[in-house]
Amino acid sequence: MKWNKxxxxxxxxxxxxxxxxxxxxxxxxxxxxxxxxxxxxxxxFSAPASTLDVMNLVTEYKYEAEGxxxxxxTGHLDGNGWLAQTSIDAPNKHxxxxxxxxxxxxxxxxxxxxxxxxxxxxNNDVIVTVDVRDNTNGQILATRDITRKEWTKxxxxxxxxxxxxxxxxxxxxxxRVYWYGRAYTKVDAVGTSLQGKSDETVVFTTLKGLVNKTxxxxxxxxxxxxxxxGKDKWLNDLGIGHADxxxxxxxxxxxxxxxNGIVVYDAAVPDTVNLATTIASQSGxxxxxxxxxxxxxxxxxxxxxxxxxxxxFSTKLQVxxxxxxxxxxSLPHKLLIGLNPGIKGALREYALATGTAVVWLDPSVPAxxxxxxxxxxxxxxGSGIYMGWWPDEAIGVQAxxxxxxxxxxxxWSSNLTVFSGTSRTVNxxxxxxxxxLQNKIYVSLILSDGDNLQYMEHRFKKIWDSPNRGAVPLxxxxxxxxxxxxxxxLNYLYNTATPNDALIAGPSGVGxxxxxxxxxxxxxxxxxxxxxxxxxxxxxxxxxxxxxITGGINPNVGNSFAQYAPSLLGxxxxxAGSPITIYGNSLPTQGLSATYCYSExxxxxxxxxxxxxxxxxxxxxxxIQSNPWDVSYQMIVNAANxxxxxxxxxFVRPDTYFQLMREQYNLPIDPSAAVQ
Numbered sequence: 235m236k237w238n239k240x241x242x243x244x245x246x247x248x249x250x251x252x253x254x255x256x257x258x259x260x261x262x263x264x265x266x267x268x269x270x271x272x273x274x275x276x277x278x279f280s281a282p283a284s285t286l287d288v289m290n291l292v293t294e295y296k297y298e299a300e301g302x303x304x305x306x307x308t309g310h311l312d313g314n315g316w317l318a319q320t321s322i323d324a325p326n327k328h329x330x331x332x333x334x335x336x337x338x339x340x341x342x343x344x345x346x347x348x349x350x351x352x353x354x355x356x357n358n359d360v361i362v363t364v365d366v367r368d369n370t371n372g373q374i375l376a377t378r379d380i381t382r383k384e385w386t387k388x389x390x391x392x393x394x395x396x397x398x399x400x401x402x403x404x405x406x407x408x409x410r411v412y413w414y415g416r417a418y419t420k421v422d423a424v425g426t427s428l429q430g431k432s433d434e435t436v437v438f439t440t441l442k443g444l445v446n447k448t449x450x451x452x453x454x455x456x457x458x459x460x461x462x463x464g465k466d467k468w469l470n471d472l473g474i475g476h477a478d479x480x481x482x483x484x485x486x487x488x489x490x491x492x493x494n495g496i497v498v499y500d501a502a503v504p505d506t507v508n509l510a511t512t513i514a515s516q517s518g519x520x521x522x523x524x525x526x527x528x529x530x531x532x533x534x535x536x537x538x539x540x541x542x543x544x545x546x547f548s549t550k551l552q553v554x555x556x557x558x559x560x561x562x563x564s565l566p567h568k569l570l571i572g573l574n575p576g577i578k579g580a581l582r583e584y585a586l587a588t589g590t591a592v593v594w595l596d597p598s599v600p601a602x603x604x605x606x607x608x609x610x611x612x613x614x615x616g617s618g619i620y621m622g623w624w625p626d627e628a629i630g631v632q633a634x635x636x637x638x639x640x641x642x643x644x645x646w647s648s649n650l651t652v653f654s655g656t657s658r659t660v661n662x663x664x665x666x667x668x669x670x671l672q673n674k675i676y677v678s679l680i681l682s683d684g685d686n687l688q689y690m691e692h693r694f695k696k697i698w699d700s701p702n703r704g705a706v707p708l709x710x711x712x713x714x715x716x717x718x719x720x721x722x723x724l725n726y727l728y729n730t731a732t733p734n735d736a737l738i739a740g741p742s743g744v745g746x747x748x749x750x751x752x753x754x755x756x757x758x759x760x761x762x763x764x765x766x767x768x769x770x771x772x773x774x775x776x777x778x779x780x781x782x783i784t785g786g787i788n789p790n791v792g793n794s795f796a797q798y799a800p801s802l803l804g805x806x807x808x809x810a811g812s813p814i815t816i817y818g819n820s821l822p823t824q825g826l827s828a829t830y831c832y833s834e835x836x837x838x839x840x841x842x843x844x845x846x847x848x849x850x851x852x853x854x855x856x857x858i859q860s861n862p863w864d865v866s867y868q869m870i871v872n873a874a875n876x877x878x879x880x881x882x883x884x885f886v887r888p889d890t891y892f893q894l895m896r897e898q899y900n901l902p903i904d905p906s907a908a909v910q
Contacts, residue, residue: 267448268587275619275744275764276569276642276718277588279655282450285475286652288466289442289482291435291579294457295338296425297409303333304424308413313833314864315350317420318413325415329362330424334369334406342429345376345396345409352418354385361419363412366398366426370405382417391422397429433523436499436507436578437530438482440514440521443586445489446651452485454648456579462692467699468649472656472722486535494518495540496530504575505550506543508592509557511573511582513541515589516561521582554593554605565591567613572622572630573645580688581622584650596625597633610637616757617764619715619745628782632748638757640745642715643686650687656722662773663728665803668886668893668903673853675845675883678891679837679870680778680806680859682830684711685740687719693862700867704732706874709888711740711778714768724772736887737773741780743799744768749791750781759794766799776888778806778826778859785809786825792817804892806857811844814855814895820902822895827856832864837873845883855895857888 270277297303299316307327309318318329347364358381365377376398385392400407409424435456442452453476455465469476479485486493497519499510510521519540522530530537547553571585571592585592597603610618615638623645624630631641644650681697683689690712698710716724727737742749743765752758769777779787779795786809795805796818805823812825828840837858844856860870877883886894896903 270566270568274718275617275768276715277654278658278718279446279587279651280449281657282474282652282655285477286453286469287451287479287485287488288453288455288469288476289438289479289485291431291438291454291456291482292460293431293435294425294427294461295335296423296457296461297333297335298423299330299421304330305332306330312420315420315422317418318415319418320415323413323415325413327413328410329413329419330409330411330421332408334408336404336406338400338407338426339428340400340403343398343400343426344429345398345424345426347394347396347409347411347424348391348422349380349385349394349411350389350391350420350422351382351385352388354382354388356382356417358383359416360414361417362414364394364396365410365412366396367408367410368402368405369408370402375399375407398426430525432578433525434482436521436523436582437526438485439579439582440511440586441485441489441493443515443583443651444518444520445492446583447587447589448492450652450655453652454579454583456648458580458646458648458688458692463695467695468653468691468723471726474652486530486537490535492518493520493537495538496520496522496527497540498522498524498527498542498544500524500544500547503543503547503550503553505553505594506547507575507578508573508594509553510541510543511585511592512557512561512565512590515586516564517541521586550594551601551605554595557591557593558605558608562591562609562612565589568617569619569621570609570613570639572620572624574623577645580646580648581644581650584621584644584647587651594625596629598626598629603633606633607637610634610639613637613639615639615754616761631746632751632782635748635751636753638752638754638761640743640747640761642713642719642745644688644719646688647691648688649691650719653691653720653723654718656720657725658717658721660717660721660725660772661728662771663731665775665889665893666733666887668890668897669884671853671894671897673850675848675854675856676891676894677841677877677883677885678709678855678857678888679706679874679885680709680711680738680826680857680888681862681865681870682711682778682859683740683862684738685713685746687713687715689862690716690720690723697862697867698727698730702871703867704734705871707734707736707885707887707890708870709736709738709776712737712772712774714739714744714765714772714774717768717772728773734887736776736889738888739765739769739772739774739777741778743777746780748781748785749779749794750785750788755790755794758791759798762794762798766801769799770801775801775803776806776892777802778808780808783808783829786812787815787823789817792821792823796821803889804895806859806888814899816899816901822892822899822901824855824857824895826859828858831858831860834865834869834873837865837870838876841873841877848882850882853894853898855891857891
């Protein structure tokens with residue numbers, strides 16, 4: 235039965251307000267396993283069950299063009315893709331073929347080809363022909379010519395799709411790109427997605443959030459896990475029991491007593507899936523797409539309709555204004571989640587479990603910015619958190635920073651409700667003793683993006699598992715918020731770190747923010763003190779501070795960190811190549827020599843640029859940061875080995891780097907700076 239939305243929301247809000255703590259405190263699930271102490275920026279979940287149900291939500295079978303699963307008839311490796319260039323590579327050949335996958339499900343599929351071109355206006359020639367081929371019987375299942383002008387932009391990847399039907403399970407399927415030699419063309423990945431599968435994803439992801447807020451009992455195996463960290467790897471490494479679920483629909487039956495019903499979103503107004511997530515979190519329901527309403531309300535599930543949003547809204551602004559006017563006052567104000575409505579899984583489980591408002595508002599659009607600010611103005615300045623992501627990184631982070639709100643990137647995080655329930659004991663390793671300071675060139679290598687929880691869950695794990703990890707000193711940026719969101723993972727990193735692995739804080743403390751844009755100094759100082767508490771307990775002695783992707787650190791910000799973050803050895807900034815600055819006569823700060831290297835060659839080039847002109851009369855400090863989406867661990871090792879014959883270059887961990895810098899500038903050094 236469909237309830238009256240305005241009346242139902244009002245009744246529900248009254249019940250919630252009467253039964254809960256003040257709105258800035260605890261979400262609805264507090265009494266049933268989720269806790270949110272006042273000193274935590276994010277809540278804690280109860281310990282996971284002894285055996286988790288692992289549900290398969292894989293919707294995409296993706297194969298990297300530069301990976302080992304596919305073959306090439308022409309072209310060459312170029313960073314994060316496979317490139318074919320005119321006058322260099324042989325034309326009229328397949329630049330990508332394979333992988334002869336036998337695990338692609340039968341039925342309706344949509345192949346995809348992620349490609350770049352360098353010129354989309356010269357003519358409208360056919361640049362490539364893509365096809366899907368059954369290698370078992372030689373049948374072409376679908377084919378498509380792609381002309382130059384079909385690319386809408388140059389220099390960045392676009393996805394081209396091709397619908398096909400896979401008639402037979404177990405046949406070897408390949409995805410081919412035939413290149414005619416008419417334009418620079420680069421392929422990032424090929425593969426297929428299962429049509430209609432995302433509809434099921436929203437059902438089971440919100441079921442997981444509903445169930446896990448009482449106790450984590452469900453774990454997701456999805457596209458991000460499949461393509462990055464790998465099935466069961468975190469569960470095995472953390473010692474969490476698990477068993478695969480043969481049929482996801484059996485979970486509806488298993489947990490039926492915990493499901494009050496369904497909230498139906500309007501597929502014609504995509505943002506209603508976010509409103510539906512918020513409503514479901516408050517009503518004990520799960521979110522359903524229109525396509526599955528009949529199945530969910532019929533035998534054997536027989537779930538009632540708690541709310542049906544179809545036809546109620548025509549614009550996204552109406553959706554989020556309604557959320558603000560009818561739900562926001564009764565929801566936690568410590569946290570706001572920004573989630574693209576196209577993401578049906580991932581962070582949506584965490585949003586439902588925490589009972590948090592879910593929005594997708596673009597601060598570059600005036601009307602949307604105004605509405606977003608109405609949420610921000612109610613959040614605690616200095617400790618409020620925006621989780622998820624933004625339509626535009628810089629615009630979004632700045633908009634939040636102006637309200638003293640930090641961003642924690644996490645929109646593709648798959649299993650935060652499980653990781654948040656792991657043990658909060660983190661066995662931090664002390665900073666090792668530094669070597670004697672000499673007139674050498676000290677180089678610190680850093681891997682960026684650790685503020686991003688989805689990166690920590692997925693890509694980071696893939697890089698951390700490199701068999702030769704520890705071959706070179708490396709700073710691994712991580713998020714201090716892992717103390718709340720992923721404490722067991724943080725402890726695992728310390729337990730498995732080599733002497734060359736140093737964990738340091740990503741931007742800009744407990745969350746990603748631009749401190750230069752904070753108008754209230756007192757609140758900024760409080761944020762820095764809060765960050766210091768988290769970084770100190772997490773054992774992070776170096777932090778990177780961002781103020782846009784190229785900005786330096788204003789004096790008031792640097793002095794605030796010097797005074798209120800005494801556990802830190804040093805800071806890095808994004809103002810590339812800037813000189814060393816000492817704030818408060820105690821805290822050295824340096825703009826990175828290179829902020830975002832994207833290949834082995836750029837790492838080498840940036841080091842060469844930074845060491846040029848050194849005369850050997852004093853130490854030189856060179857800090858090089860690389861992008862983990864393009865740079866592999868082996869590339870970092872190769873780049874460091876390129877300088878192995880130069881005895882004047884010494885690669886050191888970032889914490890050691892700042893210890894040496896502190897000695898050079900006659901600042902106090904505490905080599906045993908462990909957690910107090």
